[in-house]
Amino acid sequence: MKPAPFQYHRPADVAEALELLAGLDEAKVLAGGQSLVPLMNFRLASPAHLVDISRLAELADVEVTGGGVRVGAAVTHSELIAHGAANQVCPLLGRALRFVAHEVVRNRGTVCGSLAHADPSGELTAVLALLEGEVSLASRRGERTVAAADFFVGHLQSACEEDELVTSALFPRLPARSTFVEVARRHGDYAMCGAAAAVQVAGDGTIAGARLAYISMAPFPVVVDVGEVVTGRAQSEVDAAGLYDLVTSAVDPRDDIHASAGYRRHLAGILAGRAIAEAAA
Amino acid sequence: MNAEPTGTAGTEPTSTVTLRVNGQSRSLRLPDRRLLSDALRHDLGLTGTHVGCEHGVCGCCTVLVDGRPQRSCLVFAVAADDRDITTVEGLATADGGELHPVQQAFGECHGLQCGFCTPGFLMVTAALLARVPDPDEDTISEAIAGNLCRCTGYVNIRAAVRRAADLACGPRAAGE
Numbered sequence: 394m395k396p397a398p399f400q401y402h403r404p405a406d407v408a409e410a411l412e413l414l415a416g417l418d419e420a421k422v423l424a425g426g427q428s429l430v431p432l433m434n435f436r437l438a439s440p441a442h443l444v445d446i447s448r449l450a451e452l453a454d455v456e457v458t459g460g461g462v463r464v465g466a467a468v469t470h471s472e473l474i475a476h477g478a479a480n481q482v483c484p485l486l487g488r489a490l491r492f493v494a495h496e497v498v499r500n501r502g503t504v505c506g507s508l509a510h511a512d513p514s515g516e517l518t519a520v521l522a523l524l525e526g527e528v529s530l531a532s533r534r535g536e537r538t539v540a541a542a543d544f545f546v547g548h549l550q551s552a553c554e555e556d557e558l559v560t561s562a563l564f565p566r567l568p569a570r571s572t573f574v575e576v577a578r579r580h581g582d583y584a585m586c587g588a589a590a591a592v593q594v595a596g597d598g599t600i601a602g603a604r605l606a607y608i609s610m611a612p613f614p615v616v617v618d619v620g621e622v623v624t625g626r627a628q629s630e631v632d633a634a635g636l637y638d639l640v641t642s643a644v645d646p647r648d649d650i651h652a653s654a655g656y657r658r659h660l661a662g663i664l665a666g667r668a669i670a671e672a673a674a
Numbered sequence: 675m676n677a678e679p680t681g682t683a684g685t686e687p688t689s690t691v692t693l694r695v696n697g698q699s700r701s702l703r704l705p706d707r708r709l710l711s712d713a714l715r716h717d718l719g720l721t722g723t724h725v726g727c728e729h730g731v732c733g734c735c736t737v738l739v740d741g742r743p744q745r746s747c748l749v750f751a752v753a754a755d756d757r758d759i760t761t762v763e764g765l766a767t768a769d770g771g772e773l774h775p776v777q778q779a780f781g782e783c784h785g786l787q788c789g790f791c792t793p794g795f796l797m798v799t800a801a802l803l804a805r806v807p808d809p810d811e812d813t814i815s816e817a818i819a820g821n822l823c824r825c826t827g828y829v830n831i832r833a834a835v836r837r838a839a840d841l842a843c844g845p846r847a848a849g850e
Contacts (some may be wrong), residue, residue, distance in 0.1 A: 394728060398686035401706035401752045423753065430748040431729040434709075443706075445753055471742070495820025497798060498730060500742040501749065581819055 396433035403445045407452065407531065407560065410444055414556045415533040417442045422558055424466060427494070427502035428510040447503075452560060455479050461526070461565035462486065466506070466558070470499035483564050485524070485589060489516040489573040495581045505559045508544070511551040514583040514609040516573065518545055522614035523571075523589040523606035526564045532557040545613035569593045572672040574664050575608070578651065584609050585652040586660035590668035592623075599627055603669055607661055610644040617643045619665065628673035636669065637662035689752045695720065696764030706752050711735040713751035714761055722762040724793050726822075733821030736794040737761050743801040762793040765800060775841035776800045776834075785834030787825030794821045799835050803842055809835070 402417075404410040414420055419441035423429060432438040446452060452467040457478040464473060470493050473479060473486060480487040493499055493507065493516050507517045508528060521528070521541040528544050530537050530553055539552045546552055553559055575587030587608040593601040602620040622635040646657035687706045692699060695718060702717050711728075714720045714737070726732035728747045735746040738760035765774035776799045779785065786792045795818060802809060802817040809817065814835045823831060 395709070395712070396707045398705065398707050400687035401689055401750065403755075423750075426750070426753070427730065427745075427748055430709075430750070433707075434728050434747070443750075447753065495733075496817065497733065497736055497743045497745055497820045498748075501739075501744045579819070580816075 394434050394436060396430070397436055397439040399433075399440055400442050401445065402442060403448065407446075407449060407558070410446055410449065410558055411531060411533050411556075413442070413444045414558060417444075420444055420555070422446055422509070424506040425469060425502040426506075427498045428506065428512065446558065457482050459566065461524075461563055463561050463563045464504045465561050466503065468504055470502050470504060470507070471496065473504055474499065482566050483524070485520055485567065485571040485573060485591075486564060488571070489520045489589060492516050492573060492575050492577075492580075492584065492587065505562050508562055509551055509553050509559045511545050511547075511549050511613070512583075513548055513612050514587070516575070516584070516587060516589075516608060519587065519589040519606035519608045519614040520573070521562060521564065522616050523591055523604060524565050524567055526562060528553075528559055529561045529563070530554075530557045531560045536560075541614075548612040550612075567591055569602075570672045572668055574668045574671060576660050576664065583651065586610065586646075586657050586664055588661070588664045588668045590665075590672045592628075592669055592672040594628075594673055599625055600631070600669075600673060601625075603672075605640065605665055605668060607644060609657065610646045610661060615644055617665075619669070623669060628670060631666070631669060633666050636665050640665040689755075691752050691755045693718075693751065693754060693759055694757065695759045696761060702751075704751050706750065708751045709747050710737070710749040710751045710754050710759070711746035714746060714759070717751075720761050720763050722793050724790055726790065731822070732791070733794040733798070734791050736797045736821065738797060738801055741801070741804070743798050760797070760800075762796050765796060774800065776803065776838040779838035779841055780831075780834040783830050783834035783837050785826065785831045786823075791821060791823045795823070795831060799838055802835070803839055807843060808839055 421440035423443040423445045452465040454465045455476050456463040462479045462483045474490045507515050527538050544552045569591040571591045573589050575584040577584045589606045592603045595601040600623045603623045605617045607615045641658045641662040644661045646654045648654045692701045711725050714723045724734040726734035730745045730748045736743050737746045
């Protein structure tokens with residue numbers, strides 16, 4: 394289908410973008426559009442105005458510091474995958490980004506756009522949640538920073554208000570080993586279950602702590618601390634049944650056309666074992 | 675807004691858009707909501723770009739934007755203003771002279787049956803080989819994974835991508 398009519402705006406800088414968002418009724422931010430345009434083509438969304446921020450130089454940077462990786466709102470998935478320094482500080486980013494749709498979509502879709510879209514199966518939502526990152530928002534009213542735990546509020550709903558623009562997201566450096574695993578019908582499809590994992594490994598090779606962040610289990614990412622069943626053991630001696638039981642009782646997925654709730658819960662338990670093994674290896 | 679019929683081009687917001695398509699600069703007055711896929715097909719008459727699902731799943735409408743493959747059904751033409759667009763018409767030499775190695779390979783390997791999905795496959799393959807001249811099997815599968823074909827079963831398509839790489843690398847690499 395074709396989208397409903399709307400007026401397109403290409404502000405020259407962030408200040409003008411914020412003016413537009415403050416002054417226009419029914420305006421949406423357009424960055425890569427890889428989630429928004431399908432919704433508009435189906436007419437599930439029909440904003441009256443689009444404010445295109447994709448060319449704003451102020452939003453185009455990936456800033457890598459010892460503390461983590463700050464990703465500007467115009468940075469595409471492909472640009473972040475190709476960013477060597479960012480992946481050195483935060484290898485989990487690259488591992489998760491490979492599961493985001495296909496390259497053709499990653500070439501245009503943005504990292505911050507994925508977060509703002511707040512899809513329950515969006516891989517980066519779990520990465521931000523696991524790393525306890527934050528999202529920076531700006532509006533004419535001022536700027537604020539929202540922690541990952543408060544940013545994802547519901548199905549396709551984030552804390553970003555209508556007049557606000559996500560300007561960047563901060564993915565903190567993780568002092569742990571990490572990985573991302575998921576199960577989808579086909580690679581690139583929406584995950585039936587996916588998990589980001591962080592595992593602390595002690596000097597003697599035993600696990601000192603582990604956390605998982607799940608997608609597709611709830612309207613927002615679900616973080617599960619599995620330290621109680623894995624701490625003090627070598628990776629090869631992890632109590633797989635105990636880990637499975639802990640995770641499957643901690644998540645509460647729903648049925649949909651892609652998978653039953655029971656199957657999704659089962660996947661969460663299985664992927665916990667895989668993720669811990671892969672991260673700790 | 676939702677109820678407006680589609681024949682309201684005279685009253686809805688429009689913009690002047692300059693697209694550089696296959697090396698030629700074209701300026702158009704277009705409704706803001708015009709998809710790049712429709713601008714190419716309807717406004718520029720370049721019907722080689724096919725439109726399948728119109729929500730970014732099938733890959734038929736893939737074109738190169740500044741050299742990178744993108745879904746033209748998920749890009750508004752106005753948002754592609756001043757960008758370099760390459761469509762399937764831009765692969766062969768001008769006037770339909772010599773086929774691009776990717777086109778030749780798809781023909782040789784029967785990498786198509788009905789041909790509807792073919793322009794998308796040609797574009798992702800051309801982009802892949804520009805970046806990775808000698809791709810392995812996994813890289814080939816990953817590159818074409820976002821394109822759906824309902825006829826071939828992909829075996830011949832994968833062979834065609836491999837053949838295209840050999841053709842582009844010259845006779846030595848092609849093992850001739």
